Amino acid sequence: MNLGLDVSDRDGWAVLAVSGEVDVATVPRLREELHRLVADGKHRIIVDLDKVDFLDSTGLGVLVGGLKRVRAHDGELVLVCTQSRVTKVFEVTGLTKVFAIHDSVDAAASSGG
Amino acid sequence: MNLGLDVSDRDGWAVLAVSGEVDVATVPRLREELHRLVADGKHRIIVDLDKVDFLDSTGLGVLVGGLKRVRAHDGELVLVCTQSRVTKVFEVTGLTKVFAIHDSVDAAASSGG
Amino acid sequence: MGEVVRVEIPPRLEYLALARTLVVAAAGMHGPWSGHRLADFEVAVSEACTNAVEAHRLVDQDGPIAIACVSHADRFEVSVIDRGPGLDAQVLRDLPAPSGPARQGREGGFGLPLIRRLADEVRFESSPSGTAVHLVLRRGDTRG
């Protein structure tokens, strides 16, 4: 399946770098990875979507779910994305008001969060 | 159409670098370019197929046709290709006995021709 | 009417990527499409296909889902045709605005809003024996 997931640490944030296609067929792996991070006590998460070629509504749903989970622990989940084809789906669903979307992992890591 | 053609000179050879997909839909442009080169008096031609992703039987036919044309002028037409997906179609049609196939434009240019 | 490319896929989510690949390739042949309009349209088509697969599941329908692409003078049109239970007109009417507050509380339900916003035009045809969703990408629209 054409989805890549890579986890690293950055200034107290867990960085989940996603690549490839996030659709209803691949999204269960993204959901599991987010749940695992939260279960491991990582409540400040940067999801880096810059290498994502495709993101559908189920991808949005899982990110909203992840945000709710970390907030339940007073945490934060922020996004990195510069590609308009991906940011567009956040815009048209009004989720740009819900997620902080940064231009780079650096910018995200130094954000208030 | 997904076919790139680029002509340059190298040590007395005309180098025709082909990229993309050579199939029955795009091959007319390759045929025209080869005919134009021969008409322009270029009778020593290197066809560089290293950037070709796909080559079908009509591509083989046009190359055979080009070879016949330059030979009618005591010229030569040699190929450059290292990709097995492309060399394979020459092998299974027995055309590796007809064409000299080199690993690089340098090797082709310094060949006897 | 223009030439038609039609693909049939098994009603399984694994085939959505293939359906997208086909639609993007077919639309690409009939472009150019400015900016990321084709990428946006791809999302809309994918959502319609996801709903079609889910509709087949609801009624245990193993038959294929059909995706037809037609290029017209003024538009490129993709029809996603399923043999699911049909789409209740009420569902379409009740659809909250994409960016309305009802959306953000839920983890699902972003599909139809994305279809409406990312295709230039959408028509639903539905009966108890299935649904056809017609998605339009207009030529000469420079949005995006």
Add this chain to the structure above:
Amino acid sequence: MGEVVRVEIPPRLEYLALARTLVVAAAGMHGPWSGHRLADFEVAVSEACTNAVEAHRLVDQDGPIAIACVSHADRFEVSVIDRGPGLDAQVLRDLPAPSGPARQGREGGFGLPLIRRLADEVRFESSPSGTAVHLVLRRGDTRG
């Protein structure tokens, strides 16, 4: 029998690249295929599609060409189905060996030899109302 992906294209050469894209994507879902076996198979499928388009031209047939992909336990099979004039059995019998001398003098006629050599198995079914060419890519074959 496995799941079927079926695509219909207009009988025009411009659509061959799209047919190849679809077949490679469908086969890719049912791999892995060692070495460049899928790339070789792609050439065989493309040749069969070229012949199908040419067959439609011969009889002024505007209808679509169908390409069906089925994954079986032991093989991946692609059928290219046209409504052309049918394939004379004589053509298949008279086919010179791919690397025989008769080939090299001509600029055309490499199609059927490539199909025979680059697919693991080929079956032709033909009648005056059309031809189906079945191309097989075997699993567990490590040639290539």
